[in-house]
Amino acid sequence: MTDVTITGGPSLPQERKLVTSIPGPKSQELLARKNAAVASGVGVALPVFTVAAGGGVMIDADGNSLIDLGSGIAVTGVGNSAPAVVDAVKKQVEQFTHTCFTVTPYDGYVEVAEKLNAITPGDHEKRSALFNTGAEAVENAIKIARHYTKKNAVVVFDHAYHGRTNLTMGMTAKNMPYKDGFGPFAPEIYRVPTSYPFRDGLSGAEAAKVALTQIEKQVGVANLAAIIIEPIQGEGGFIAPAEGFLPALQEWATRNGVVFILDEVQTGFARTGDLFAANHEGVVPDLMTLAKGIAGGLPLSAVTGRAEIMDSAHAGGLGGTYTGNPIACAAALATIETYETENLTERAREIGAIIEEFFAELQKDDDRIGEIRGRGAMMAVEFVESGSKAPNAALTGAIAKYAGEQGVVLLTCGTYGNVVRFLPPLSISDELLRDGLQVVADAITAAA
Incomplete structure (x- = not known):
């Protein structure tokens, strides 16, 4: 067990904060234990080990605070450890x-x-x-x-x-x-x-x-x-x-x-x-x-x-x-x-509008953003090769990797592996959401 003790739930500071690289030394130690004990068919998208979560953040074993844009694959819609x-x-x-x-x-x-x-x-x-x-x-x-x-x-x-x-x-x-x-x-x-x-x-x-x-x-x-x-x-x-x-x-x-x-x-x-x-x-x-x-x-x-x-x-x-x-x-x-x-259906629509508007602005100058789609807080961006609709899985993978390293939990999907999906908890704040989206934008730029 990790020796980090943090109170969970929405009382956690709602901020992205990195105190180590991602993954940090304690997560790397736990990953080594996982690899020795857990069947290799059970993979992980981002090798950080969670010790607390709430609102729109997750705290890992090294004390890093990450923005959660996945909600455990759409599970914690009301937020983690909702009161x-x-x-x-x-x-x-x-x-x-x-x-x-x-x-x-x-x-x-x-x-x-x-x-x-x-x-x-x-x-x-x-x-x-x-x-x-x-x-x-x-x-x-x-x-x-x-x-x-x-x-x-x-x-x-x-x-x-x-x-x-x-x-x-x-x-x-x-x-x-x-x-x-x-x-x-x-x-x-x-x-x-x-x-x-x-x-x-x-x-x-x-x-x-x-x-x-x-x-x-x-x-x-x-x-x-x-x-x-x-x-x-x-x-x-x-x-x-x-x-x-x-x-x-x-x-x-x-x-x-x-x-x-x-x-x-x-x-x-x-x-x-x-x-x-x-x-x-x-x-x-x-x-x-x-x-x-x-x-x-x-x-x-x-x-x-x-x-x-x-x-x-x-x-x-x-x-x-x-x-x-x-x-x-x-x-x-x-x-x-x-x-x-808490009228979370309305909150989902607000989240969706923020995501759609954010990427629509980026799309004006980057034709690798093929389509922005979805409804509410179930939004996605499909990435393509510049000048075509050919799936761009390499860019998608690079975006997810960059986001994880910068403290944003981001999921991909799609038959062609070229879609980034956004499933934030409906308890996330606008400020935290926008910070996470900016990291994704930085990742797109970095992969130019």
Whole structure:
């Protein structure tokens, strides 16, 4: 254990401050221990070891204060160690830590289900089931859809990311690092083109026609249990589809008796400037998969959807030892309340406007910034070779490396490895956000 003792939460000084190089000597020592003890397949993006976090900063083992522009991949939307979450977790730990809901249930699980049924899109009767991870939620949504329709085929999209289990690896598009050498994968998964306006130039209706024609001709409606799509693709590059694409998919699925699933694992819970990304175009899915921002950093996920579909699985068909853990449920209730009481959907829109304006100004003089896209506090910049749309993965990697060395936690993504994504906690201050963005701008200049 590190000998650095720092109080966490939003009380931490909200500043970027480096007292050593990155990574510092204590982080390097811990990294050596990690390499000796942890499987090498568990990689790290930035080799600094966190001892405290809150607001918009992370403190490492050497006492460096870094700006957090990743939120643990969109998990700590309410900020790390948010006071309401900490209080709820402490109270629940003192009562009990586990019983297994499918053995002896407890009210926290029921309260979370009730809340999700109330706040997710649509006024139809709903049911929810809780799990641990986003991939687990996706896998169970597919189980439920197949059980309900008595069909097997599932359609996914180019650039999709749905998880790392065997089934969800088969649904994920990108080979490295997620799939390479881990097959064979589950059958009856079919991939079709998505809407990628920057690269395909199609309207939402045109892109939907391409995808739906391929589904009809190559999969067959009679075989299709479900269509699943991220309303903004995450690992694939923060690809926001053209307007009209998602509604067209939903309408076709409803008309043909196909379960329409929105994977809101990364987009959900205020991240895009609305509580759910589906709300931007009034899309009402049959099922939704939820995780990441749901519980302030504790592991919890959910499938929420139409009662008749959710109730189709037999008793005992859904569940697991840790699913809907009482501590995570307590954290989720406090987290959702924090989104609502602190108006964090509006804060996400403010953050998105700052990021978009900042890079739009840079783009005027640098054509390597191919596109600025996203919604709310889920923004991205796609980098290209000057004078073309050829992906520029080398520049993207150099930017992330420079940012890390200067004390900014920055994530990349994209099928082509050429996208920098911005997922700051919604608790970040404008001043801290702008400091982090300036470091990214300096990195772009340094890589000229």
